[in-house]
Amino acid sequence: xxxxxxxxxxxxxxxxxxxxxxxxxxxxxxxxxxxxxxxxxxxxxxxxxxxxxxxxxxxxxxxxxxxxxxxxxxxxxxxxxxxxxxxxxxxxxxxxxxxxxxxxxxxxxxxxxxxxxxxxxxxxxxxxxxxxxxxxxxxxxxxxxxxxxxxxxxxxxxxxxxxxxxxxxxxxxxxxxxxxxxxxxxxxxxxxxxxxxxxxxxxxxxxxxxxxxxxxxxxxxxxxxxxxxxxxxxxxxxxxxxxxxxxxxxxxxxxxxxxxxxxxxxxxxxxxxxxxxxxxxxxxxxxxxxxxxxxxxxxxxxxxxxxxxxxxxxxxxxxxxxxxxxxxxxxxxxxxxxxxxxxxxxxxxxxxxx
Amino acid sequence: xxxxxxxxxxxxxxxxxxxxxxxxxxxxxxxxxxxxxxxxxxxxxxxxxxxxxxxxxxxxxxxxxxxxxxxxxxxxxxxxxxxxxxxxxxxxxxxxxxxxxxxxxxxxxxxxxxxxxxxxxxxxxxxxxxxxxxxxxxxxxxxxxxxxxxxxxxxxxxxxxxxxxxxxxxxxxxxxxxxxxxxxxxxxxxxxxxxxxxxxxxxxxxxxxxxxxxxxxxxxxxxxxx
Numbered sequence: 001x002x003x004x005x006x007x008x009x010x011x012x013x014x015x016x017x018x019x020x021x022x023x024x025x026x027x028x029x030x031x032x033x034x035x036x037x038x039x040x041x042x043x044x045x046x047x048x049x050x051x052x053x054x055x056x057x058x059x060x061x062x063x064x065x066x067x068x069x070x071x072x073x074x075x076x077x078x079x080x081x082x083x084x085x086x087x088x089x090x091x092x093x094x095x096x097x098x099x100x101x102x103x104x105x106x107x108x109x110x111x112x113x114x115x116x117x118x119x120x121x122x123x124x125x126x127x128x129x130x131x132x133x134x135x136x137x138x139x140x141x142x143x144x145x146x147x148x149x150x151x152x153x154x155x156x157x158x159x160x161x162x163x164x165x166x167x168x169x170x171x172x173x174x175x176x177x178x179x180x181x182x183x184x185x186x187x188x189x190x191x192x193x194x195x196x197x198x199x200x201x202x203x204x205x206x207x208x209x210x211x212x213x214x215x216x217x218x219x220x221x222x223x224x225x226x227x228x229x230x231x232x233x234x235x236x237x238x239x240x241x242x243x244x245x246x247x248x249x250x251x252x253x254x255x256x257x258x259x260x261x262x263x264x265x266x267x268x269x270x271x272x273x274x275x276x277x278x279x280x281x282x283x284x285x286x287x288x289x290x291x292x293x294x295x296x297x298x299x300x301x302x303x304x305x306x307x308x309x310x311x312x313x314x315x316x317x318x319x320x321x322x323x324x325x326x327x328x329x330x331x332x333x334x335x336x337x338x339x340x341x342x343x344x345x346x347x348x349x350x351x352x353x354x
Numbered sequence: 355x356x357x358x359x360x361x362x363x364x365x366x367x368x369x370x371x372x373x374x375x376x377x378x379x380x381x382x383x384x385x386x387x388x389x390x391x392x393x394x395x396x397x398x399x400x401x402x403x404x405x406x407x408x409x410x411x412x413x414x415x416x417x418x419x420x421x422x423x424x425x426x427x428x429x430x431x432x433x434x435x436x437x438x439x440x441x442x443x444x445x446x447x448x449x450x451x452x453x454x455x456x457x458x459x460x461x462x463x464x465x466x467x468x469x470x471x472x473x474x475x476x477x478x479x480x481x482x483x484x485x486x487x488x489x490x491x492x493x494x495x496x497x498x499x500x501x502x503x504x505x506x507x508x509x510x511x512x513x514x515x516x517x518x519x520x521x522x523x524x525x526x527x528x529x530x531x532x533x534x535x536x537x538x539x540x541x542x543x544x545x546x547x548x549x550x551x552x553x554x555x556x557x558x559x560x561x562x563x564x565x566x567x568x569x570x571x572x573x574x575x576x577x578x579x580x
Contacts, residue, residue, distance in 0.1 A: 002465055003451070010453035010493070267449040270410060271509075272438030273466055274431070349405045 022293020
């Protein structure tokens with residue numbers, strides 16, 4: 001560590017430049033992971049707020065909530081308990097005079113079941129009457145207020161916002177919660193035998209043998225949300241590539257420095273300084289660079305997070321951040337392996353010749 | 355007992371038709387308190403001799419001993435320890451770490467070999483003898499060539515080795531400086547009881563030597579001092 005620190009202190013410009021690169025790479029990785037986590041969260045906020053363990057869908061819906069319908073007959077056969085609730089989902093455009101149109105997901109609930117009962121309004125109150133709705137907090141940031149009258153799509157019926165609620169997003173769209181009767185108006189079916197889109201269960205073992213329905217675990221259901229897996233995979237690739245880039249940057253930098261310092265290392269080896277001591281110097285330098293770069297990146301990320309507008313889905317998962325930090329440190333150590341190997345193989349005879 | 359001794363040392367490079375017999379039946383010894391020169395032109399085998407005597411390379415045959423201890427069969431780690439504790443090198447490249455101040459060059463040695471080095475008083479005396487007491491807080495890049503060489507000598511003496519091996523220490527020095535370096539090596543050998551072996555092609559150092567060996571085409575012979 002002695003040599004590592006002394007060299008860094010002596011060669012401030014070089015090491016500041018490489019640390020700046022690591023800062024930028026780690027900053028980019030942290031922001032991307034925050035966006036990945038934020039977007040993933042906006043896909044699944046509502047599902048998680050319902051404490052979903054399993055979902056019952058129409059067997060032929062291709063694990064897609066918007067394609068699924070459950071008939072009244074099927075619903076009756078499922079024998080729901082307090083841990084299950086039927087939901088009706090419809091994609092809508094929310095309109096209100098003097099307000100921007102907002103694409104949203106309408107979720108129809110049975111007010112006697114657990115999701116409606118547990119719905120907490122962060123401001124205002126839960127819906128009680130047929131023309132009342134509770135909407136996601138995002139509407140508030142878009143200028144909507146309690147008491148505002150809204151319409152869905154081109155329908156003429158008006159509904160009143162009576163409350164705002166947090167963590168109410170599905171597939172990145174804000175949710176409008178209301179009674180199931182509204183959903184039935186939004187998605188009219190011939191004969192009106194349809195009861196809802198899906199049955200959400202707080203227990204994993206809810207799997208009634210009802211013809212035409214199939215139970216899915218919550219993680220599987222989430223993985224099949226439109227675009228969810230593709231989006232997460234894209235972010236994972238970007239983060240992975242940045243990790244590799246950080247490895248290459250640190251490896252190239254340390255390799256060039258090592259090549260320049262080979263005569264010095266050879267002299268030290270001739271004087272009897274153990275090779276392991278010199279190898280540890282390069283590993284320590286790499287660790288110092290990575291840790292300093294990661295701390296800088298984390299600070300920039302914290303500043304960015306505090307300044308970023310409300311609508312940007314930036315959310316950090318401490319476990320993921322810890323894993324990324326660990327991954328970057330490991331990349332630094334791997335990056336130092338090549339120059340370390342070069343040092344380990346130095347022939348001290350080279351300083352004398354002969 | 356000689357501080358350093360080579361008996362019947364042979365060394366070859368290459369193999370088959372390209373085999374070169376670089377050192378041929380070398381017999382050499384230097385005692386503590388002696389300054390011994392090895393004189394020879396370029397390509398005569400001087401540097402190969404130095405690497406074998408310094409434990410950096412193993413001779414093809416023959417025996418090399420430091421303080422009576424054979425170093426032929428040492429492991430890499432043992433060889434490192436031998437060089438660190440018993441042999442000081444003064445190399446043409448001056449052997450200084452560019453990002454360590456003069457005092458830190460020695461502090462670094464203390465971290466690797468904490469015991470047996472010169473104490474503070476002895477170091478002060480050595481610095482005064484070498485005329486570098488005002489340079490302790492300078493980096494090698496801030497020193498002249500002569501100052502760097504004297505710091506390198508201090509670095510070599512600091513670990514208190516029995517043997518100091520110097521490679522062309524007077525290269526590119528004018529005659530006045532050659533005299534100074536010759537006198538300095540002579541003083542260090544006598545006052546500090548070291549065997550100092552200087553490999554050089556510079557005959558201007560001969561007046562200061564206790565023994566002079568000539569090496570020519572891989573063969574070494576002891577010269578009669580004038």
